Amino acid sequence: MKRPKLYLDKVTMKFGNLIANEDVSFEVKEGEIVSLIGPNGAGKTTLFNCITGFYKPFSGRVYFEGTEITGWPPHKITALGLARTFQIVKPLKEMTVRDNVLTGAFLKAKDRKEAEEIADDVLKFTQLYDKRNFLASSLTIVDKKRLELARILATKPKMVMLDEVMAGLNSTEIKQAVDICMKLRESGITLLIVEHIMEAIMPISDRVIVLNAGRKIAEGPPQEIVNNEEVIKAYLGERYHAKSKKS
Numbered sequence: 001m002k003r004p005k006l007y008l009d010k011v012t013m014k015f016g017n018l019i020a021n022e023d024v025s026f027e028v029k030e031g032e033i034v035s036l037i038g039p040n041g042a043g044k045t046t047l048f049n050c051i052t053g054f055y056k057p058f059s060g061r062v063y064f065e066g067t068e069i070t071g072w073p074p075h076k077i078t079a080l081g082l083a084r085t086f087q088i089v090k091p092l093k094e095m096t097v098r099d100n101v102l103t104g105a106f107l108k109a110k111d112r113k114e115a116e117e118i119a120d121d122v123l124k125f126t127q128l129y130d131k132r133n134f135l136a137s138s139l140t141i142v143d144k145k146r147l148e149l150a151r152i153l154a155t156k157p158k159m160v161m162l163d164e165v166m167a168g169l170n171s172t173e174i175k176q177a178v179d180i181c182m183k184l185r186e187s188g189i190t191l192l193i194v195e196h197i198m199e200a201i202m203p204i205s206d207r208v209i210v211l212n213a214g215r216k217i218a219e220g221p222p223q224e225i226v227n228n229e230e231v232i233k234a235y236l237g238e239r240y241h242a243k244s245k246k247s
């Protein structure tokens with residue numbers, strides 16, 4: 001039996017009267033790829049912020065590898081091995097690509113030499129090594145997204161949470177991003193992915209969790225989710241449903 005890596009117990013988050021997440025519970029097991037989907041405003045990013053310490057939930061608890069991390073500061077959660085990307089990528093623009101990645105690598109490295117080794121490995125993995133001396137501000141959107149991933153991989157995470165890393169990419173770049181997800185899983189990293197590009201994530205997800213208006217409305221293997229009437233109505237629509245039936 002695989003152990004739960006991440007466990008949410010009835011997480012609720014409110015902004016004034018608006019309930020962005022309501023009693024959301026689920027677990028992600030070690031080595032799984034789990035996708036979190038739902039319409040715009042469903043509460044996916046808010047939940048990521050609650051898990052990674054950027055928001056303190058109104059109520060409920062978050063556990064990582066059995067340790068309760070509810071309300072911990074983000075840097076402490078990253079140090080424990082849970083890292084996340086942001087929907088709007090924010091590299092340190094006036095620093096080089098390599099220095100950006102080094103800032104992540106120093107979290108776990110014992111000295112500069114080790115940090116540089118970690119950074120260079122990660123830069124090669126994310127195909128940014130040739131651009132290591134570029135200023136981050138000069139990168140294209142796909143390379144900025146790779147850099148965002150490289151920075152968090154340099155912290156040597158056990159679990160990575162990706163927030164819409166495929167948005168704005170072309171089909172070749174999406175395929176490369178999917179390959180990276182598969183490679184991360186092969187290397188033992190557990191993944192929780194927020195994404196709107198169903199064609200990319202459905203084939204690689206072990207399980208899919210669906211949020212709508214802050215509540216979890218479904219959870220299950222991709223094939224079950226694409227046939228779930230409530231999910232089709234709330235989010236997937238007939239188009240994706242019909243397409244997935246054909247394949």
Ligand SMILES: Nc1ncnc2c1ncn2[C@@H]1O[C@H](COP(=O)(O)OP(=O)(O)OP(=O)(O)O)[C@@H](O)[C@H]1O
Pocket residue numbers: 015018020038039040041042043044045046047
């Ligand atoms: N800081 C905030 N203050 C007030 N309301 C917020 C805040 N952040 C999010 N919300 C509201 O909470 C709800 C959930 O938003 P959230 O960004 O989590 O949705 P989402 O599922 O990530 O959407 P998308 O797919 O568009 O990224 C929305 O109604 C949003 O307007």
